[in-house]
Amino acid sequence: KPKKVTSSFCFCFVCFALPCQCFRALCCKGPPPPRPEYDLVCIGLSGSGKTSLLSQLCSESPENIVSTTGFSIKAVPFQNAILNVKELGGADNIRKYWSRYYQGSQGVIFVLDSASSEDDLETARNELHSALQHPQLCTLPFLILANHQDKPAARSVQEV
DSSP: OHHHHHHHHHHHHHHHHHHHHHHHHHHOOOSOOOOOEEEEEEEOOTTSSHHHHHHHHTTOOSTTOOOOSSEEEEEEEOSSOEEEEEEEOOSHHHHTTGGGGOTTOSEEEEEEETTSOHHHHHHHHHHHHHHHHSTTTTTSOEEEEEEOTTSTTOOOTTTO
């Protein structure tokens, strides 16, 4: 008789434990698994459209957008990941401090105004080359966005 009690206890435990685990796995949603987060830096000259891009990605209203002075951070949620984007202001007096914000970045978004003047485009080219050669960024993926393609003076991808 003791063996029956022991074996029936084991049997009951197995019958109870397995369905419980299956029930939890299939029916109980609980908190979703955490989405991976990636830290990106978004750079470009003033007026290139960095703030507008991030506002659009965050489904924010395009009204009342003002140029970023210094920096701002936005969490851009996607279905499978969250992008924590540090947007750095693009004014002349701020660009010299960009490198102080590069640490920990896992990718770079470089936004340029494809309808800007030749001088501004040359400045953007120099800043892009500087970023591509920076020790903290040179191994990271870059997204180069030629913004303002809807403007009549916009350059094609080949021209940029």
